[in-house]
Amino acid sequence: MSTLKPFSKIPELNSANVLLVENEEQFQKKLADVIVNAEKDVSVGVRLARRLPLPVENEETRPCIDLVVFIINLSFERSFQSVELSLKYVDPGFFLGKVCFLVTGARCWSVSSDRLQSVRKLATSLRCPLLYAEDQTVEGVNTAAARLLRVLKVTAGLTPWATGLSLSTLTRCTLSSDLEGDFD
Amino acid sequence: MSKTMSKSHNVSEAESCIHGAANRSSRRSERRRADVEDPFGRALEYFSQVKAGTPVKGNDALENNLVLVERVALGRGLPPGAVATLLDFALSLRLGSSVCSRVLKFLIPASAVPQDSVVRGVSWFCMGKMPVSAQILFLRWILTMFDLIDSKDQLRSIYGFIFSFVTDEVLSPYVCHLLYLLTTKEHVQPFRVRKLLEVQAKMGRQPPLTQLLALYKVLCPEMIAISMPSKTRGGFKNHNLPWKTALAAVLKKNKTAEAPSPPLSLDIKEKASTRKRKLHHLEVPQLSCGPEIESSRGKAVHLQQLRSFAQLLQNLDNIELPAQMGSLLSSSLALHYLDCVHDESALLRLNFWLGSVLHEEFLFCSRDGNPENSTEPSQFLDICLSLPQECFSSSEFFLFKFLAMWDGSLHQPQILSLLSDIPPLPVSRMKMFLFEPLQQLYFTSSVFFKCGVIECLRSMLWKWLTWHFVQTSHKELDVSLSSSRTMNLHMSEFLELVTELVQYVGRLASAGLQLENYHILLHHQTLNFYELVCDVYLKFNLPLFLLPPSGVIFPSLLATDPVTVDRLGYVIFRYRQNLMSAKEHKQQKKEPSFHISRDVFREFNLLMVAVVSCLWISKDCQVDVGTDVHKALVPLRTMLSYCKNYNLIHHPAFLNYAIEFHQKCWPEQTNVDLSSIQGKKYWYWYLEFLFSQGFDGLKDFIQNNMDHQSTPVGGH
Numbered sequence: 001m002s003t004l005k006p007f008s009k010i011p012e013l014n015s016a017n018v019l020l021v022e023n024e025e026q027f028q029k030k031l032a033d034v035i036v037n038a039e040k041d042v043s044v045g046v047r048l049a050r051r052l053p054l055p056v057e058n059e060e061t062r063p064c065i066d067l068v069v070f071i072i073n074l075s076f077e078r079s080f081q082s083v084e085l086s087l088k089y090v091d092p093g094f095f096l097g098k099v100c101f102l103v104t105g106a107r108c109w110s111v112s113s114d115r116l117q118s119v120r121k122l123a124t125s126l127r128c129p130l131l132y133a134e135d136q137t138v139e140g141v142n143t144a145a146a147r148l149l150r151v152l153k154v155t156a157g158l159t160p161w162a163t164g165l166s167l168s169t170l171t172r173c174t175l176s177s178d179l180e181g182d183f184d
Numbered sequence: 185m186s187k188t189m190s191k192s193h194n195v196s197e198a199e200s201c202i203h204g205a206a207n208r209s210s211r212r213s214e215r216r217r218a219d220v221e222d223p224f225g226r227a228l229e230y231f232s233q234v235k236a237g238t239p240v241k242g243n244d245a246l247e248n249n250l251v252l253v254e255r256v257a258l259g260r261g262l263p264p265g266a267v268a269t270l271l272d273f274a275l276s277l278r279l280g281s282s283v284c285s286r287v288l289k290f291l292i293p294a295s296a297v298p299q300d301s302v303v304r305g306v307s308w309f310c311m312g313k314m315p316v317s318a319q320i321l322f323l324r325w326i327l328t329m330f331d332l333i334d335s336k337d338q339l340r341s342i343y344g345f346i347f348s349f350v351t352d353e354v355l356s357p358y359v360c361h362l363l364y365l366l367t368t369k370e371h372v373q374p375f376r377v378r379k380l381l382e383v384q385a386k387m388g389r390q391p392p393l394t395q396l397l398a399l400y401k402v403l404c405p406e407m408i409a410i411s412m413p414s415k416t417r418g419g420f421k422n423h424n425l426p427w428k429t430a431l432a433a434v435l436k437k438n439k440t441a442e443a444p445s446p447p448l449s450l451d452i453k454e455k456a457s458t459r460k461r462k463l464h465h466l467e468v469p470q471l472s473c474g475p476e477i478e479s480s481r482g483k484a485v486h487l488q489q490l491r492s493f494a495q496l497l498q499n500l501d502n503i504e505l506p507a508q509m510g511s512l513l514s515s516s517l518a519l520h521y522l523d524c525v526h527d528e529s530a531l532l533r534l535n536f537w538l539g540s541v542l543h544e545e546f547l548f549c550s551r552d553g554n555p556e557n558s559t560e561p562s563q564f565l566d567i568c569l570s571l572p573q574e575c576f577s578s579s580e581f582f583l584f585k586f587l588a589m590w591d592g593s594l595h596q597p598q599i600l601s602l603l604s605d606i607p608p609l610p611v612s613r614m615k616m617f618l619f620e621p622l623q624q625l626y627f628t629s630s631v632f633f634k635c636g637v638i639e640c641l642r643s644m645l646w647k648w649l650t651w652h653f654v655q656t657s658h659k660e661l662d663v664s665l666s667s668s669r670t671m672n673l674h675m676s677e678f679l680e681l682v683t684e685l686v687q688y689v690g691r692l693a694s695a696g697l698q699l700e701n702y703h704i705l706l707h708h709q710t711l712n713f714y715e716l717v718c719d720v721y722l723k724f725n726l727p728l729f730l731l732p733p734s735g736v737i738f739p740s741l742l743a744t745d746p747v748t749v750d751r752l753g754y755v756i757f758r759y760r761q762n763l764m765s766a767k768e769h770k771q772q773k774k775e776p777s778f779h780i781s782r783d784v785f786r787e788f789n790l791l792m793v794a795v796v797s798c799l800w801i802s803k804d805c806q807v808d809v810g811t812d813v814h815k816a817l818v819p820l821r822t823m824l825s826y827c828k829n830y831n832l833i834h835h836p837a838f839l840n841y842a843i844e845f846h847q848k849c850w851p852e853q854t855n856v857d858l859s860s861i862q863g864k865k866y867w868y869w870y871l872e873f874l875f876s877q878g879f880d881g882l883k884d885f886i887q888n889n890m891d892h893q894s895t896p897v898g899g900h
Contacts, residue, residue, distance in 0.1 A: 106589040107547055116589070131628060132589045143593035147628045154699075161698045170695060171627045174620045 004052060006093040009064035016156035017045040017063045018148065022071035023082035025050060027104055027135045031071075034145035035152075042158055044149070052086035066156040067098050067164075069148060073135075074105040074115050084122070097164030098155050099128045101173075102144065104135040123173035130173035224266075227252050232269050236278040246279065254290045261294025261434035264334075268301035275308035275322065281315050288321050292430050294438055297333045302326060303342060310345055316354055323358035328427050330365055331511075343371050350393075351383055360392035364399055364533075372404040395536055402528045496521070513538075513567050531576075538568065539578025546586055565598035569605075580606055584617040592629045600636050604643040607651075608673050611681050619688050626692055631700045634692075638709040641689050642716055645682065649716075649724040652678060656725065679728060686717055686730045694735020702739050704748065710736055711751040718758040721766050729763060729784045731791060741795060742830060746837040746879065749799075754881025756795060757888055763788060796889060798830045832874065833858050845873050 004019075018035065020028040025048075032046040045063055054062070068090060073079040083101075090099065101123050106116055123130040131147055134140025155164035227249040240246065253270065256262065262270065273279075274287035308314065309322060326333075333339070343366055349359045363371075377400060384393055401408040496517070503521065512518040512534060522530055545561060568579060583602055590599065606618065626637050673681065693710040700706055714736070720726045731737075732755070740752040766780055829835075833842045842858050849866065861870050875883040 103589075129624060129628065131624075132591045134591050134594055137594075139593060140591060143591055146630060147592065150630070151628055159699065160701060167627060167699070171624045173624065 003089050003091045004054065004065065004068065004094065005091040006065070006098055009062070011064045011066070011156070014041075014158070015043040015045065015063070016066050016152050016158060017047065018067045018069060018152045019047045019049060019065045020069050020071060021049050021052060021083070021086055022073070023050055023079050024073050024076060026073065027071055027102075027133070027141075030135070030141050031145055031148070034141055035149055038142075038145055039149055042153070042156075044152070051082050052089035054089075065098075067100065067148075067152045068094055069100055069102055071102045071104065072119055074103060074119070075108055077115070080115065080119060080122075087126075095126055095128065097166070097168035099126065100148075100151060100168075101128055101130045102133055102148070103130060104133050106132050107134075120173060120175055124175040127168070127172045129168055129171040223252055224256055228266055228269050231273040234273070234278060236276075238279060240279050240283060246283075250283075250286065257290045257292045258430050258434075260437060261292050263294055264296050264298045264301075267291060267293045268298050268304075271301045271305050272308075275305050275314065275318075277308075277313060277318075281318050284314070284318050285321050288318070288325055289427075290430075291325060292427060292434050293329060293332055294434060295332070297329050299333055299335050299338050302333055303338050306339075306342060306345065319355060320358060323355065323362060325427070327358065327361055327365070328431070330362075336366065340366050340368065340371070343367075347376060347379075350379065353387060356383070356387070357390065357392040360396045364392070364396050367396070367399055367403065367529075369403045372400045372407060374407060376400075377407050399529055399532060402532050500525070516570070535576045535578045538576050539582065542568075542579060542582040543585075546582065547589075562595045562598055565595055565602065569598060569601050587618065587621045587625075590621075590625065592625045592633055596633070596636065600640040601643075604640045604647065606644060608648050608678060608681050610673070610677060611684050614681060614684070619684075623688075623692065626696065627699065631703045631706055634696050634700065635705050635709040638689060638693065638696075638706070638713055641685065642709075642713045645685055645713075646716055648678075648682065649720065649726065652726065653724045679726070682720075682726070682728060683730060689713055690730075690733040690736065694733050694739075697735065697739055702743065704743075704745055707740060707743060707745070707748050708751070711740060711748065711755060714755050715751070715758070718755050719762060721762040722758075727766060727780065729759070729766070729780065729788075731759065731784075731787055737791060737795075741798060742836075744836045746841070749835070749837050750879045750881040752795075752881070753879075753883075753885035756791065757881065757884040759788060760792075760888065792889065799832050799835065800886075800890065833861050833870070838874065841874060841877065842870070845870050848873075 020031060022028040028048050032048060035046055036044060047062070047065070070083045070086065071079075072083055101119065103116070103119055120130065129151070131144070133144035135144075151164075151167065153159050154162045154167045157163070230245065230249050231253075234246070238246070253262075253266075270287055270291055274284040274291070277284055305322060305326075309319060314322070343363070346359060346362060346366070349355050350363070352359070377397075380393065380397055380400070384390075384397070387393070397408065500521075512522065512530075522534070541564075545564070579602065583599070583606065586599065587603070603618070603622075622637060626634055689710075693706070693713070697703070697706055697710070710732075714732050717730055717732075720728050720730075737752065740748050743749055763780075763785065770780065832838055842861060843856060846853075846856050846858060846861065849869070850860075861867060871886065
């Protein structure tokens with residue numbers, strides 16, 4: 001039981017590591033495959049976890065994590081709760097630009113808008129970016145992977161002129177009031 | 185309600201009188217069948233004559249006849265006479281409600297539904313004997329078949345009877361929908377409005393009721409004082425599920441049986457022949473109509489019947505719109521007609537229809553739907569894009585919702601073009617619903633998406649400016665192009681909005697350029713945007729001068745690509761022209777309202793000094809970046825030495841031109857010394873040489889800003 005720390009490991013040259021946390025383990029596998037295959041220039045490592053904290057056994061071999069992605073499937077109530085619990089095991093240093101949320105199933109008719117709103121509230125309060133993804137189509141998975149990779153390369157310091165914190169400031173989620181009530 | 189057509193032996197006559205020539209082939213086959221003692225005719229006779237109270241259970245004759253008629257109905261549809269007979273039989277409840285709903289469910293007309301039979305059905309309905317489920321089924325049947333009812337004048341004359349059911353909680357949604365389709369201006373009466381408001385107070389704001397009220401308000405605005413929500417979520421539901429597939433199949437079959445006449449309308453979309461999706465009804469309904477219409481107010485004409493433009497012009501006042509407003513989308517002729525007649529109620533209906541379809545299809549997808557089949561939704565969005573009405577408020581509402589959960593790639597081209605159609609809205613709303621979500625997408629997406637966004641915002645700005653220009657310069661003209669997108673912004677609000685948009689793009693561009701390592705495509709897209717912005721005063725008569733931020737100017741100035749520098753030169757040149765003419769205008773007219781801030785001139789002069797000293801003077805380079813960077817942060821001494829390398833000769837973008845020029849001047853010299861070009865004579869030759877390479881922007885910039893006698897300082 002230990003918190004995940006951003007600077008506890010020394011980063012390696014030309015490498016970036018992303019940690020995908022998803023309770024349902026449906027989307028992270030697909031995403032990981034695409035991310036690993038898409039990047040050719042630097043070595044990208046993808047670590048998968050159902051929840052935090054990560055087990056202590058692998059502590060030694062685990063590389064320096066550059067980005068933590070929490071995947072929330074809105075179709076499942078449990079998904080959001082699990083992420084909320086996991087967040088406690090993330091070091092505050094990560095929230096300076098190294099955490100982002102990925103939401104799937106937002107357009108699903110069975111999803112109540114309250115659930116989406118609570119995810120938005122969470123991301124806003126933590127000042128993190130909130131990305132939406134279409135997990136059902138190949139194109140949707142590719143897009144999500146490309147976007148994550150883009151963020152990852154920034155947080156890993158592989159993009160000149162940009163840092164994770166600056167990108168996160170530009171893209172962090174903002175809480176808009178409900179469209180329904182406000183629009184009339 | 186007088187005429188009945190229940191006798192089976194005169195089915196063919198009754199049909200021909202209603203049907204005319206439209207379906208001659210089926211008439212002929214009917215007669216042939218009658219000759220050979222057809223079982224279908226006998227079945228109909230049975231239904232018209234069967235006595236009330238006949239036992240249903242174990243009644244083989246009934247069962248056989250039902251099966252026979254059902255087979256015919258689902259196979260090729262029922263002729264009008266048969267529809268009348270069966271409807272009368274079913275609604276009279278002679279054999280109970282279960283038989284009634286069974287008959288209703290297969291009551292698929294082959295071509296048309298006689299109005300009399302529907303009126304008769306409504307009279308059965310009004311008797312109050314029918315169970316609620318049968319009543320609902322009947323109403324849904326009417327709503328589905330509405331376009332096939334041959335005329336509606338008698339239905340309209342019993343409007344009051346139908347209206348009385350509005351208070352019924354269960355029936356109300358269906359009744360409202362039916363009334364919505366029937367309502368004309370004469371029907372809107374104070375007592376009805378009062379009733380509806382009463383019902384609304386009792387049952388809350390239900391979408392069907394609200395929409396009926398909204399239609400009333402459009403038809404008679406003076407009668408309804410309460411404000412209507414301009415966007416109602418969800419519209420009328422489609423009630424056609426039990427009949428949809430069968431009806432479509434029958435209509436299609438009959439259509440191919442007839443010789444197809446060439447339609448006047450340009451069909452945008454070919455109907456997909458195979459459909460597997462169940463929940464979705466994204467297809468644009470076909471324009472369909474009853475065969476012939478006689479109405480009390482003269483002859484009404486369906487759009488579908490028009491064959492030529494001359495015909496359209498003749499019947500311009502008598503055109504009857506179909507019940508399914510969505511079907512108009514498939515015909516550009518119909519859309520242009522709508523645009524030209526300014527039919528508020530029709531636009532309102534189309535708006536509602538569009539809103540509910542977009543909402544259901546794109547925001548409420550089912551998880552188990554067929555996700556790979558994405559061509560259909562994008563085709564539908566294409567149709568939305570091609571509307572001459574540009575942006576309906578419902579599609580704007582949908583866009584904002586969709587944008588908040590967009591992944592940036594789904595239907596990207598369509599969504600971006602639809603976004604550019606958004607009319608000017610108050611700044612706070614724009615910021616919240618467009619700028620914020622778009623920014624979050626922009627910075628995490630690829631450079632091509634970034635270019636797409638900048639282009640989309642450019643085209644949006646261009647549309648706003650054009651619209652504003654037309655509105656202000658032709659005050660005498662009525663330019664409320666379509667009332668659904670009236671711009672209710674004051675001039676000051678509009679200026680504020682444009683300023684906000686330009687500054688927003690400035691932020692996106694400068695940070696985006698940095699993130700993308702000054703990608704050349706993004707550079708050009710950005711300069712494209714500023715080519716529009718710099719000319720706002722001269723081209724659109726809007727006194728607004730917004731300079732690009734340093735994050736755009738300096739990367740463009742120091743770009744390695746000559747075209748970027750050239751375009752920057754053009755942009756600065758146009759800014760100068762605009763400022764100069766604004767200044768002249770101010771001095772001539774002395775209008776108090778016309779005010780240009782001194783800061784604009786100061787900022788522009790700083791920009792000019794920076795650019796000129798970089799490209800021209802090279803030695804006394806005083807790059808003053810304005811107040812953006814603290815003096816202590818810029819090591820001025822070291823910068824000065826580099827600045828020399830950015831004059832037109834040593835600039836990385838023009839280096840190869842300089843070398844080429846050098847080789848032309850001194851062909852025998854192998855040792856290239858570029859500083860020798862800086863001599864007075866050669867310098868001007870070099871400029872001429874550059875201009876001859878097509879750098880017109882640079883030419884405009886230099887010729888208008890430089891004293892021709894001056895030479896770059898630091899020459900020989």
